[in-house]
Structures are given as C-alpha cells and as structure tokens.
Amino acid sequence: MLMFAATLAYAAASLFYVTGTTRFFRISGNACLIAGVSLLAILAQNQIGNDGNWGGSAAPLLAAMIGAIAIAADRWLGVRLAAAMLAPLGMLVLLVRFFAAPVPQIAPTLWLTGFHVSMALAGQVMAIAACVLSLLYLWQHNALKRRKILELQPGVPALDRLDQWLKIALISGFVMLTCSLVTGALFMTGLPTGITASTLIALRAKILWAVAVWSWYLAILVARNILRSPARIIARMSVIGFALMALAWFGLIFFAAKIPQIAG
Amino acid sequence: MTASDDSVIFCFGANHRSADITLREKLFASEGVIRDRLPAIKDRFGFSELVTLSTCNRFEIFGVGPRSITEDPAFSDTLHAAFVSFDALGPEAAEQVRQAAYSLTGRDAVRHLFSVAASLDSLVVGETQITGQFKQALAIADDAKTLGPVLSRLGQEALAASKKVRTQTAIGRGRVSIGHAAVELVKKVFNDPTTKNFLVIGAGEMAEVTARCIQQHNPKSLGIINRSLDRARALAMRLQGAEPRSLDYLADALATADVVISATGAPHTIVTKAMVNEAIRRRRGKTLLLVDIAMPRDIDPACSSLNDVYLFDIDDLKQVVEGNRQERLRAAEDAARIIDESVAGYEKWLAHMTVAPALQHFNMHLDQLFRKEAEKTLSRNSFQEFNEEQTGRVWQLLDVLASRLTADAGRGLRKMVDQGTGQDAAELLTRLFRGESPRTEDDPT
Incomplete structure (x- = not known):
C-alpha cells in the first residue's frame, strides 16, 4: 500500500509540474513529491531486516533518489524542466515495479475497473480532440504563414482560441491517461497466479504502448508549458501522439485474443 | 409608371459615377438646408411630393410632379432649375451640374430609388450606411411636409426590399476596405481583439482610417507611433483613448503589442527582422501579427520567417478586398x-x-343616394314611431351597405387593373356617377 501511495504522490507531482505554469502548481508539485519520497523512505525502513541487510526491491530506492534530485533541482537550482522530467520518471520506475513483477496485493474491484476503463477511454477521446484541433490549427497556421488568406476556412475559430482548446484537451487528456496508468498498476497487483507467459507478454506489450503514449503526451506538455515551444510544434506533436495511440489500438486488437485470459 | 392619372414620379441628381468629388462637395446640402428649402421648391415647381437624398456620394431629388410638366420638352430644364435652386449653386457649378446630372421618370426613377436604398448603386456595393441616410431623407421630407402617400409608400417598399437584399443575398458579406480587411484578418488570429494591444505606426490618412476601424473593436490598448511625436499626438487626440509615442519607443512597443499595423510614408524599412526577433525573444512565445499597408513597405518581408510571427502586406489584403468585392458583385x-x-x-x-x-366618387354617390332616400323614407308617418336608437341602426345599415358596395366595386376594379382594363372601367364608373346628384324614385327624370 505504501508503494502504491508513493506512486500516486509521484503521479500527482508529475501532473502539477507539467500541466500548470503558475507558482501554485510548482509548490503543489514539490509538496506531492516530498510526500512520495517520504513514503518511499518509510517503505525502505520497513524493508531492512533484523540483520541490517536490505531485503526489498531497488525500484523504491531509485525512485526516491530521483524524487530527491527533482526537488533539489526545482527548489534550489530553479530548473523546472528537471523536475518536470524527473517526477514522471520516478513514477514510471515505481510503476515498473508493479508491471514487471506482479505481486498480488489488492483485488481489482468493479469500481476500480470502471474507473480505469473510463479514464482510459476519456483520455483517448481527449487525444482525438487534440488531434482534430491540431489539424485545424495547422491548416489555418499554414494558410496565414503562406499569406493565402482566401484558403482560411470560414467558421473555424481564431488561432489563439484553437490553441487554448488544444491546451485544455492535452492537459485533461494527460490527467486521464495518468489516472488510467496508475489504476492499471493496481490491476497488475491483482493478477491471478499461474497466467501463461504469452498472456503476460501481451499484457506487457499493451502496457508498453500505454507508457509510450503517456510519455509522448508528457513531452508535449513539457514542450508547451516549460520549454514554451511554438504552437505549431505542439500541434504537430499532438498529431503524432494520436498516431501513437492509433498504433496502440492496433496493438490491442492484435493481442485482443490474449486479454480474456486475464479475466479468467 | 405614373403616380396617378395626372402625375409622375421623377428623379434628378448627380452621383459618384457622374460627378467628381469637387462637384459633389458643392452639391452637398446639410439636413437643415434641405428641411428649409424643400417646401418652397415643391410649391414653386408645382410638385406634389419631394424627397432629397444628400450624401458624400450623391445628391438626388425624388418627386412626384404633374404629368403636364413632365411631358413638356423643357421638363429636364425644370428639374435642373429645381436642383440648382436647391443648393443655390453659382452659374459655373450650375453648368457643371447640367453636364453631370441625370433625370429619370416613371419606372426608371422607381427602380433607381430601389437600387439606391439597397446599396446597389453605392460606390462600395453593399455598404450599410445608405439605408440610414435614406431613412433620414424620408424623415426630413416628412418634417418638411413634402412627403405624400406615393413617395412614403415608395420609401417603405424600398427599405423593405433593401432588407430583403441584405438578408437573402451575400451583398453585405466580407469587408471591402483595407482597414476593415486588416481587422478581419486580426480576428482570424486573435479571437477577442478587446484583450489585445494594437500598435499603429504612422499618423497619415491611411493610418487614421485603420486606427478608426481598430477602435470600433474596443482594443485593450491602441498605440500610435510616428516619427513626429506631434502628429502622433494629434492623431491620438482625434481618436480619443489612443496613446502617442515617438519612433524611439518602437522596439519596446513591438515587445508588448499583439497586432502591429504599419502605414507610414517612409521610403525605407521601419521594422527590421532583428527588431522583431528581439521582440519575439522578449514576448516568450506570444503570437505577433504584423500588417504592412504602406507603400513602399515598412516591415522587412523576412520577418515572416520568424516563429510566432504572421506578416501580411497590402497586396495580401487587396486580394481579400477584391475577393469580397467580386462576391458582392455576384450577389448584386x-x-x-x-x-x-x-x-x-x-x-x-x-x-x-x-x-x-373613381372609387371615392362612387362611394360619395352611394352615400348621398342612401342618405336622400333614407331621409325621405324615415320622414313618412309609418316610421314616426322609430326612436333614436332605431333610426341610428337604419343609418348604420346604410353606411355598411355603401362601404360594402364600394369595397366590392374596388375589388372588381383592381382585378380589371391587373388585367389591363381597369383604367377604362374606372373612367366609366366616374362618368356614370361623378358630378351628378343621385336621382330618386320621385324624380320625374
């Protein structure tokens, strides 16, 4: 449970660092990360045996180190980019612990299943919306840049409005995908023992895609909110993000036959 | 087209097509002048109705006059005299008007008035200002008591047709001035101009026209930058609310403005790529829209290659204006x-x-006939017992009968008018009943 709570804290810190640009988001991110590192410290303390030897996994220790560096980089060095990259990395390290070596801890409930699936679907809908908005943005941007005013689509909102909507779609989509990813970790802890190796491979392929898509959207938000990349770059990245997601769908279809075995 | 048997609708005037701006300036008459002179001119020339439309692009008089005058070969001279007396033009200008003016009567005059009200005859086809000016002309004539049923109805129909034209065709869509086209372009980049900072470089005529267009959209701020600070101040004062700055402030202004419109008469580049590049660095990713409507250009064309910068010049805007103009002509x-x-x-x-x-005479004839007969009948002994209320009802019945008979006759006559035989029938009706006292049963004849 401590491990999962720490993962949640890292996830929240990641969201605060990459979605907002104000002081509030930065302080909130720091607070969440400090909480996560503290939880991991308690976990490490518990895993030291009576003989003084370390008896647990290295992942929590690695994640705690990453978290500490992120806090230091943000608070003392003022490098916000480092915190925005390291906090999600720490979260992924913790998730790997769940995904790579499933240890049954919590049985997935109906509520949790519903939450996980609805978050994943909502995140995908937001990614589709971001892609559509990006295409509209790129069309209008290209027409304006090439001074082809007559090629501008009538009825399409102004560029800054499209950009604003794109930002909302990206942030809300990223939050939903993060929730879906973290709750997915709980599924792994509830996996039945004795599942076949092929099913586990199929599941891990799906997870790998999900992590890849999530990482891409993380990169988009870092580029947008921290590196302040031009809006056309963000729009192009969003289109690529959607393409990645589409690939994940194909992957799901390809491995779909294996998925029911997990439920069994 | 005639207003009645013995009068006709006419139009006399000069517009942007027939007269140059110098002559149009001489012709222009203020609201007060028109109101004062309309009644006198109407009486002097024997017109029954008169309306004058005076704008920067036209000066026209629409009226209803006796057919006898219009059939006179010197009718054009009469109209010219009326026109000249309207504005008390000097002899030289009066002769210029004779060259530039046009006169239309009947259907041509009516059609012209409809076209004017619908902005089909305007310098900028589809502009909306003419509708207000036309309404005002009707109101002035009404005030001056020179507006009668024919022109009043004509005005209402023309305004209704104008509304129909505006709502059912694309005549009013798309901007056709450079200033408005520039503002339209801004709206393609920025959703809400009221939250954006505008900067106009230059203080000449074009800069002023554009700044006025911008001001109509209530921008967050409007800066005026000019080489001569005095001229910038003068323009800012005329615009009210604009902030004048000298050209030295340009680099800082570029860093804070969202939209820059340049319209100076400078022979060299005012805004360089290096300047914009530096501004972009300070803006931290905020979009900058540059619109160069100067000739020669004020903004280095290379600026368009910079990130977050959109640059347009006058040719780009002309392309929009011309497109909209063509669209309006198609709609016309x-x-x-x-x-x-x-x-x-x-x-x-x-x-x-x-x-x-004819119907009026017929109605009068019936009224007299019924009254005469009723008085005679009611005076007989057998009706002496009728009280006031009963007598009133008899009169009421006769009034209704007269109205019904006139209405039926009117329907029939109007139908015959539509078929082309109405005039003969109306003449016959008039000959049958006009000028003769109704005969009763007791008349020996």
Whole structure:
C-alpha cells in the first residue's frame, strides 16, 4: 500500500509540474513529491531486516533518489524542466515495479475497473480532440504563414482560441491517461497466479504502448508549458501522439485474443 | 409608371459615377438646408411630393410632379432649375451640374430609388450606411411636409426590399476596405481583439482610417507611433483613448503589442527582422501579427520567417478586398432580381391607386343616394314611431351597405387593373356617377 501511495504522490507531482505554469502548481508539485519520497523512505525502513541487510526491491530506492534530485533541482537550482522530467520518471520506475513483477496485493474491484476503463477511454477521446484541433490549427497556421488568406476556412475559430482548446484537451487528456496508468498498476497487483507467459507478454506489450503514449503526451506538455515551444510544434506533436495511440489500438486488437485470459 | 392619372414620379441628381468629388462637395446640402428649402421648391415647381437624398456620394431629388410638366420638352430644364435652386449653386457649378446630372421618370426613377436604398448603386456595393441616410431623407421630407402617400409608400417598399437584399443575398458579406480587411484578418488570429494591444505606426490618412476601424473593436490598448511625436499626438487626440509615442519607443512597443499595423510614408524599412526577433525573444512565445499597408513597405518581408510571427502586406489584403468585392458583385445580380420583384409590387400598388378617385366618387354617390332616400323614407308617418336608437341602426345599415358596395366595386376594379382594363372601367364608373346628384324614385327624370 505504501508503494502504491508513493506512486500516486509521484503521479500527482508529475501532473502539477507539467500541466500548470503558475507558482501554485510548482509548490503543489514539490509538496506531492516530498510526500512520495517520504513514503518511499518509510517503505525502505520497513524493508531492512533484523540483520541490517536490505531485503526489498531497488525500484523504491531509485525512485526516491530521483524524487530527491527533482526537488533539489526545482527548489534550489530553479530548473523546472528537471523536475518536470524527473517526477514522471520516478513514477514510471515505481510503476515498473508493479508491471514487471506482479505481486498480488489488492483485488481489482468493479469500481476500480470502471474507473480505469473510463479514464482510459476519456483520455483517448481527449487525444482525438487534440488531434482534430491540431489539424485545424495547422491548416489555418499554414494558410496565414503562406499569406493565402482566401484558403482560411470560414467558421473555424481564431488561432489563439484553437490553441487554448488544444491546451485544455492535452492537459485533461494527460490527467486521464495518468489516472488510467496508475489504476492499471493496481490491476497488475491483482493478477491471478499461474497466467501463461504469452498472456503476460501481451499484457506487457499493451502496457508498453500505454507508457509510450503517456510519455509522448508528457513531452508535449513539457514542450508547451516549460520549454514554451511554438504552437505549431505542439500541434504537430499532438498529431503524432494520436498516431501513437492509433498504433496502440492496433496493438490491442492484435493481442485482443490474449486479454480474456486475464479475466479468467 | 405614373403616380396617378395626372402625375409622375421623377428623379434628378448627380452621383459618384457622374460627378467628381469637387462637384459633389458643392452639391452637398446639410439636413437643415434641405428641411428649409424643400417646401418652397415643391410649391414653386408645382410638385406634389419631394424627397432629397444628400450624401458624400450623391445628391438626388425624388418627386412626384404633374404629368403636364413632365411631358413638356423643357421638363429636364425644370428639374435642373429645381436642383440648382436647391443648393443655390453659382452659374459655373450650375453648368457643371447640367453636364453631370441625370433625370429619370416613371419606372426608371422607381427602380433607381430601389437600387439606391439597397446599396446597389453605392460606390462600395453593399455598404450599410445608405439605408440610414435614406431613412433620414424620408424623415426630413416628412418634417418638411413634402412627403405624400406615393413617395412614403415608395420609401417603405424600398427599405423593405433593401432588407430583403441584405438578408437573402451575400451583398453585405466580407469587408471591402483595407482597414476593415486588416481587422478581419486580426480576428482570424486573435479571437477577442478587446484583450489585445494594437500598435499603429504612422499618423497619415491611411493610418487614421485603420486606427478608426481598430477602435470600433474596443482594443485593450491602441498605440500610435510616428516619427513626429506631434502628429502622433494629434492623431491620438482625434481618436480619443489612443496613446502617442515617438519612433524611439518602437522596439519596446513591438515587445508588448499583439497586432502591429504599419502605414507610414517612409521610403525605407521601419521594422527590421532583428527588431522583431528581439521582440519575439522578449514576448516568450506570444503570437505577433504584423500588417504592412504602406507603400513602399515598412516591415522587412523576412520577418515572416520568424516563429510566432504572421506578416501580411497590402497586396495580401487587396486580394481579400477584391475577393469580397467580386462576391458582392455576384450577389448584386441576385439583388437585382429582388429589386425587380419589389418594383413590380410597387407598380401594382400604384396602378391600384389610380382607380382610387373613381372609387371615392362612387362611394360619395352611394352615400348621398342612401342618405336622400333614407331621409325621405324615415320622414313618412309609418316610421314616426322609430326612436333614436332605431333610426341610428337604419343609418348604420346604410353606411355598411355603401362601404360594402364600394369595397366590392374596388375589388372588381383592381382585378380589371391587373388585367389591363381597369383604367377604362374606372373612367366609366366616374362618368356614370361623378358630378351628378343621385336621382330618386320621385324624380320625374
């Protein structure tokens, strides 16, 4: 449970660092990360045996180190980019612990299943919306840049409005995908023992895609909110993000036959 | 098209097509002058109705005059005299007017008035200002008591047709001035101009026109930068609310403005790529829209290659303006069809009006006849017992009968007018009943 709570804290810190640009988001991110590192410290303390030897996994220790560096980089060095990259990395390290070596801890409930699936679907809908908005943005941007005013689509909102909507779609989509990813970790802890190796491979392929898509959207938000990349770059990245997601769908279809075995 | 048997609608005037701006300036008459002179001119020339439309692009008088005058070969001279007396032009200008003016009568005059009200005859086809000016002309004539039923109805029909043209065709869509086109372009980049900082470089005529267009959209701020600070101040004062700055402030202004419109007469580049590059660095990713409407250009064309910068010049805007103008001209063809229908509707109403005197006489004849007969009948002994209420009912019945008979006759006459035989029937009706006292049963004749 401590491990999962720490993962949640890292996830929240990641969201605060990459979605907002104000002081509030930065302080909130720091607070969440400090909480996560503290939880991991308690976990490490518990895993030291009576003989003084370390008896647990290295992942929590690695994640705690990453978290500490992120806090230091943000608070003392003022490098916000480092915190925005390291906090999600720490979260992924913790998730790997769940995904790579499933240890049954919590049985997935109906509520949790519903939450996980609805978050994943909502995140995908937001990614589709971001892609559509990006295409509209790129069309209008290209027409304006090439001074082809007559090629501008009538009825399409102004560029800054499209950009604003794109930002909302990206942030809300990223939050939903993060929730879906973290709750997915709980599924792994509830996996039945004795599942076949092929099913586990199929599941891990799906997870790998999900992590890849999530990482891409993380990169988009870092580029947008921290590196302040031009809006056309963000729009192009969003289109690529959607393409990645589409690939994940194909992957799901390809491995779909294996998925029911997990439920069994 | 005639207003009645013995009068006709006419139009006399000069517009942007027939007269240059110098002559149009001489012709222009203020609201007060028109109001003062309309009644005198109407009486002097024997017109029954008169309306004058005076704008920067036209000076026209629309009226209803006796047919006898219009059939006179010197009618044009009469109109010219009326026109000249209207503005008290000098002899030289009066002669210029003779060269530039046009006169139209009947259907041509009606059609012209419809076209003017619908902005089909405007310098900028589809502009909306003319509708207000036309309404004002009607109101002035009404005030001066020179507006009668014919021109009043004509004005209403023309305004209704104008509204139809505006709502059913694309005549009013798309901007056709450089200033407005620039603001339209801004709206493609920025959703809400009221939250954006605008900067106009230059203080000349073009800069002023554009700044006025911008001001209509209530920008967050409007800066005026000019080489001469005095001229910038003068323009800012005229615009009210604008902030004047000298050219030295340009680099800082570029860093804070969202939209920069340059319209100076400078022979060299004012805004360089290096300047914009530096501004972009300070803006931290905020979009900058540059619109160069100067000739020669004020903004280095290389600026368009910079990130977050959109640059347009006057040729780009002309492309939009020309596109919109073509669109309006295409729409004008649809509008002409609407005008034709409206003119036909008015023509029908006017034709029906020509039988109105005959119907009026017929109604009077019936009224007199019924009154005479009723008085005679009610004076007989057998009706002496009728009280006041019963007598009143008899009179009421006779009034209704007279009205019903006149209405039936009117319907029939109007139908015959539509078939082309109405005038003969109306004449016959008038000959049968006009000028003769109704005969009763007791008349020996």
